[in-house]
Amino acid sequence: xxxxxxxxxxxHVPTIGFGFGIGLLVASLVRDSADLRRAGYVVFFVxxxxxxxxxxxxxxxxxxxxxxxxxxxxxxxxxxxxxxLALIPMEIVGLASWLAxxxxxxxQQPAVLVLSIVTFVLMARAATIGxxxxxxxxxxxxxxxxxxxxPSPAAMGAALVLDHPWVWPICEVFHFVGLCLLFxxxxxxxxxxxxxxxGFPLAEVNRLLPWAVxxxxxxxxxxxxxxxxxxxxYTQNSAFTxxxxxxxxxxxxxxxxxxxxxxxxxxxxxLHTAMTRRLIGVCSVAIWIGVIFFGRYLPYLGTx
Amino acid sequence: xxxxxxxxxxxxxGTWIHESGLLYGYPLILFLHTLGLSTVVGLxxxxxxxxxxxxxxxxxxxxxxxxxxxxAGFALTAVTGVLLFIADATKHASNPAxxxxxxxxxxxxxxxxFLRRRVFHGDERGRFLAAASLxxxxxxxxxxxxxxxxxxxxx
Numbered sequence: 001x002x003x004x005x006x007x008x009x010x011x012h013v014p015t016i017g018f019g020f021g022i023g024l025l026v027a028s029l030v031r032d033s034a035d036l037r038r039a040g041y042v043v044f045f046v047x048x049x050x051x052x053x054x055x056x057x058x059x060x061x062x063x064x065x066x067x068x069x070x071x072x073x074x075x076x077x078x079x080x081x082x083x084x085l086a087l088i089p090m091e092i093v094g095l096a097s098w099l100a101x102x103x104x105x106x107x108q109q110p111a112v113l114v115l116s117i118v119t120f121v122l123m124a125r126a127a128t129i130g131x132x133x134x135x136x137x138x139x140x141x142x143x144x145x146x147x148x149x150x151p152s153p154a155a156m157g158a159a160l161v162l163d164h165p166w167v168w169p170i171c172e173v174f175h176f177v178g179l180c181l182l183f184x185x186x187x188x189x190x191x192x193x194x195x196x197x198x199g200f201p202l203a204e205v206n207r208l209l210p211w212a213v214x215x216x217x218x219x220x221x222x223x224x225x226x227x228x229x230x231x232x233x234y235t236q237n238s239a240f241t242x243x244x245x246x247x248x249x250x251x252x253x254x255x256x257x258x259x260x261x262x263x264x265x266x267x268x269x270x271l272h273t274a275m276t277r278r279l280i281g282v283c284s285v286a287i288w289i290g291v292i293f294f295g296r297y298l299p300y301l302g303t304x
Numbered sequence: 305x306x307x308x309x310x311x312x313x314x315x316x317x318g319t320w321i322h323e324s325g326l327l328y329g330y331p332l333i334l335f336l337h338t339l340g341l342s343t344v345v346g347l348x349x350x351x352x353x354x355x356x357x358x359x360x361x362x363x364x365x366x367x368x369x370x371x372x373x374x375x376a377g378f379a380l381t382a383v384t385g386v387l388l389f390i391a392d393a394t395k396h397a398s399n400p401a402x403x404x405x406x407x408x409x410x411x412x413x414x415x416x417x418f419l420r421r422r423v424f425h426g427d428e429r430g431r432f433l434a435a436a437s438l439x440x441x442x443x444x445x446x447x448x449x450x451x452x453x454x455x456x457x458x459x
Contacts, residue, residue: 169449169450169453172449172450173446173449176445176448176449177442179342179346180346180349180441180445181346182346183342183346184343184345184350185346185353187346187347187350188347188350188370191370196369197366197369197370198366199363200361200362200363200366204361205359205362206359207358207359207360207361208353208359211350211358292335292338292339292342293335293339295338296331296335296338297331297335299331300330300331301331
């Protein structure tokens with residue numbers, strides 16, 4: 001299995017997942033159900049996380065296909081730009097959904113719903129162009145694969161880094177700032193979760209969680225700029241694959257303290273026991289240490 | 305001075321760090337340096353945010369326990385930092401970013417020690433110290449991260 005295979009596995013998740021999330025959010029409006037609404041936010045957050053490796057593995061698939069020389073490269077470029085145009089609002093929806101799970105506000109539901117529908121349309125467009133790569137029979141005769149009027153954020157991001165020599169170092173600085181925010185705050189929250197520090201409710205230390213998510217957002221943005229500028233440095237590197245897999249798990253691990261921060265009372269189920277909390281706390285810290293490990297070993301491991 | 309630096313670099317330890325392969329030596333030390341610094345800086349940032357008013361209902365007495373981990377993280381960063389310096393002594397000693405980093409790491413650690421004495425075990429609110437701590441770590445991170453680019457630029 002190579003990364004092109006990973007792209008085939010993941011590439012339907014953003015479109016179908018967002019369709020599903022929109023359905024849940026609409027149903028929550030109709031039935032006025034807080035549970036359905038939270039389920040919708042969870043779907044959006046998870047799909048926004050999965051969309052990152054889905055995008056990254058697409059570049060690897062491009063490398064594999066390029067050797068075949070049988071496809072039109074301009075369709076691939078159009079697909080990549082359309083995918084990035086959809087990925088940006090998708091990450092914003094993911095972020096807004098996390099915020100809504102962390103602290104519910106009245107305006108969040110309509111805002112997330114509108115933006116998720118726009119995202120869905122953009123992602124469906126990216127998926128359609130992607131389908132044309134392997135299925136030229138669905139391209140209408142004479143229709144250009146890409147309308148030139150659409151913005152190309154992927155190309156713009158690459159140009160930003162490649163045209164200005166100071167952008168890469170600045171991004172490196174902020175990648176470390178984001179890393180410290182994310183690692184430090186999650187370390188404290190997970191130490192509390194695992195019971196290594198105590199004397200206050202989990203919900204109180206969770207006030208710090210948005211700073212961890214801000215760190216994650218900084219690192220997704222700066223990391224994506226590195227990737228856009230030098231994709232082959234990453235897609236051909238197994239340490240990067242491991243790092244991205246662990247980032248996905250780390251992102252998912254944020255959901256537990258976000259959603260289950262009430263104190264384990266008499267109704268505590270398996271999700272709230274001290275043992276579960278300790279396990280999740282320890283695993284989350286281990287996951288982020290793994291992310292740092294593979295990030296640091298990236299230049300040394302995995303490049304054959 | 306220059307010969308001392310060169311001797312450090314060419315010592316058995318200096319050579320081992322560079323030549324012990326992809327899993328041990330240089331990459332491992334670099335990873336541990338990053339792990340240590342993200343523990344110290346990250347936890348310190350969380351404490352600073354608490355002192356600046358985020359999660360203000362978390363009692364400081366509970367966070368006092370974190371200092372063991374903070375000093376352990378700092379020890380790991382310092383030891384691996386010395387090893388990284390030995391491996392490239394002449395290069396780092398001629399790099400202004402390296403000295404900026406050292407000064408601000410010193411500032412960050414001193415501020416942390418002050419925070420413990422005056423805020424955790426004293427009666428100050430520590431807002432100024434927390435802001436100074438954030439500033440020191442930001443400059444230290446920036447200078448540390450830019451070391452590679454500065455040394456490329458001046459050589």
